[in-house]
Amino acid sequence: MALWSRWASVSAMSGEQELGVTESKNHNTGEWYAEVVQKAKLADYAPMGGFIVTRPRGYELWERLQNHLDGWFKETGARNAYFPVLIPESFLEREADIVEGFDPEVAWVTHGGYEELEERLAVRPTSESIITPFMSEWTRSHRDLPMRLNQWCSVIRWEATETKPFFRTKEFLWQEGHTAHATEDGALDEVMMRLGQYERLYEDVLAIPVLRGKKPEHDKFPGADMTTTVEALMPDGKSVQGGTSHALGQSFAEAYDVTYTDEDEEERTAWTTSWGLSWRALGALIMTHSDDQGLVLPPAVAPEQVVVVPIWQEDTKDDVLQYATEVAAELEDAGDVRVHLDDRDQRNPGFKFNEWELKGVPLRIEIGPNEVEDEVVTAVRRSDNENTKRELDRTELVDEVDDQLDTVFDELYAKAAENLVENVRTANEPTEIMGTIGQHGGFVKTPWCGDEACEEVIKEKVAAEIAMLPLEDGEAPEAAVEGGEAVEVEGDECTMCGEDATEVAYFAKTY
Template sequence: MSAEASAATPKPAKAVKNAPKAKKEASSSTGAIQIGIEYKKDVDFAKWYQQVVTRSEMLEYYDVSGCYILRPWSYKVWQEIQTWFTNEIEELGVEGVYFPMFVPAKNLEKEKDHVEGFAAEVAWVTRAGSSDLEEPLAVRPTSETVMYPYYAKWVRSHRDLPLRLNQWCNVVRWEFKNPQPFLRTREFLWQEGHTAFATKEEADKEVYQILDLYRQVYEDLLAVPVIKGVKSEKEKFAGGLYTTTVEGYVPTTGRGIQAATSHGLGQNFAKMFGMTFEDPQGPLPNGEARPALHAWQNSWGLSTRSLGVMVMVHGDDKGLVLPPRVAAVQVIVIPCGINTKSSEEDRIAVDERIADILKQLKKAGIRARVDDRSTYSVGYKFNHWELRGVPLRLEVGPKDVKNNQALAARRDNGEKVTVKHETIAEDVKDLLDTVQRDMFNRAKETRDANLVYVEDWKDFVPALDDKKIVMIPWCEEPACEDEIKDKSARTGLATAELQDDKAPSMGAKSLCIPLEQPQDKPIVAGVTKCASCGKDAKRWTLFGRSY
């Protein structure tokens, strides 16, 4: 949860033109809309991604650059994440809350050191109607400065702790870089948890509990493998004690991506905002009051960036490939084999069978829909739902009715299998579980195949250029990390690559120090050397070019 704010009132910014809108759907000579993807994922990833998120109806460009409309197809994925995560954190004792989106300038001034690096990204409200505001208001870039003054007000005794609150909200970070749908946007949705404890031990425990919930969001819901780790001193949350992270990997670009973070803030913010409580031990033996104690705090966040990671990892040249657990529609049922020569009896039989299938699937908790549009061909419907990534398609025709079966087609690998009508709900549920599991396993196998161990610097940059993420024995010194970034930067790239200042032309940075260190490659104190500077290595660390 990086703070991205500034106490200084900005000068009015020049208007920025909106990002190029996705091309309109190509039309055939008959006027029919071409719904397919024109670009290959491995050939032009940027244009492929833009078409997938727009033509699948996940997202629409808005009139303000860097802001996007999340359509129902993507918002449902976010709702599934919200529901699951909220249930999990409520089990831990976290409560929901909502704080205002405006931050007084004086609050940011109190947190100058924390927000200094994000001054350029704060959006300000300076006028209301025709009148200037007495004090400029920042639009929430993150909520530490909004929430903590009130935490300090509410916490007086150890009995007021722990205080564990979470809000689902939007934040604004006015980046003037090339926006990318879901990944780099000026407004995005997230949850931000802010908690306070009486002891460091309690706070530390929660940091890692939340981190594992984030792992589960990605791995169990989105079928995206991640690596749990700790950020370097250079990459940790400004003003915090330490930052833990889950890091993803996008194979097509070879770039890592920070997926979610859980921060141990220590007592820094408690001291900054005066969050103290009476010592539970009571007065000293001489009757004097013990000094007040400062609370130990955490903050943690997951955003709609997760949707972009899911699309990039699983999508193919046909469009989206959605993991069943988060898909708005898990099964699409399509009537087949009905044409102008079909008898009325066959039509009625197919309609009745499909109605019964839908009833069974919905009763089993499966999100199913029928596409019975008479104005579109069966082939068009197949393409339409493949583009939108529906995990399973059921084809039902007159012969299927007579044979008491349906043909199930998997979106993730194209495999088809016959399912019996008598056990259709159970069989479909098993198929969806198999699709979810297979999607994760394939993504993990790909990630693992592109994670390489390097102990000699001469092999580091070639591995990056081969779209790998790299584990090296590292000294963990900030100066060494700066040097690695400089030495691994690429030059002379094509103009298209250089349009994005975070493209592969940028050097590698540390993604995380994995919590699970390789057992077969132990770091030997005084013997194992840093792959970059040659000093004594402390731990294996994951480096890569990153979004």
């Protein structure tokens, strides 16, 4: 048994740690993650494999994320709608690629009560096949385009994989946007705009830097011309597909007859897109920032942004509580901060510190008789690994707290960005790709001819695949993160087969 593990069980038996996280993020990422999710009260496992129960704290994270994205969607022309969870088999069958792509993981409803249905109904694995037919009905003229619909819903994909809350579940919450356009350019602009919004969500809200790219041909969404992705690198070296946006060309429009009359009175076929982001983003959020003390959240999604912990003695209790109450009220009213005053009588301060750290509150404010006397508050940032205590002046409280919350975001982002930048490496030999991924994880970029067989060579050996290809020639996604020039990949021959390279491939192990 490894040392760290023995420590974990020893401290558990001594009754010191069992409320908090006992697993090590570095040494035992899987169990650590499961523990953080459960002990921070984000989710529980459901009785059936592959399903989870999202608890209020977890759902609140989703709601905040949702509010950001939904606002941007609406600002850019998308409107929310809702389509049935069940899709008739005959609808699903109309687009051949969708059938082929999702058939193995579709859940079917075959009975209503005791009656067997005449036509079985698919529980949606994605909704193109029910939404596009309606876009067809609603699209008459070029004046109806672009048509942009979005729905927030859950889908079911019956994969036989291990459950990992938010990362891998048979049912997951997501949004799926569906649009139709008069021109291919219009559709492509849409695809990139939505990808940009996903990138913005990760970078500006979740404090996670991402790489933008497209998926290789063989890994595209079924029926799509192009699938784009934002990829986030987790601390254990695996890549997460954080959101995807697809150019569907005209294949869906043809299959479901989305046509319109243009200015010249010609009947034309529309171009469609779809784009989705799931609660996997929450998985990436939890995995990226949290530590061995528990959850760590950036302020924008934290249910409580500030927790105020009063520390009193019998003779100071009234003063301390009054001061703490005023501080909390001021932050809430003047500062528009989500603040919680933890005035529980039966818990000592140390217990509260640990508990709120476990729950990921970005900023803790301690108020005892000393603070009251000096007219200050003591603040500790969750993102500060040194646990440094800072005095904030009472008279500048709102601004100071605001600064501290910004700093939490900056610290979280900087750490995640460092992880990303340090873990994009180049390789020019197959053994080098495999060796680098085996040793460090992360992304390894290398020239590639575009042939799936060449990916397979790597995949078989180290279970790493092509996570993405930079979107345009010469565009190196990590340059944005580094704020400078991208590192050039040497050579223009495919590293695996030696044929002419057409792409730069980013290999990684993936979630």
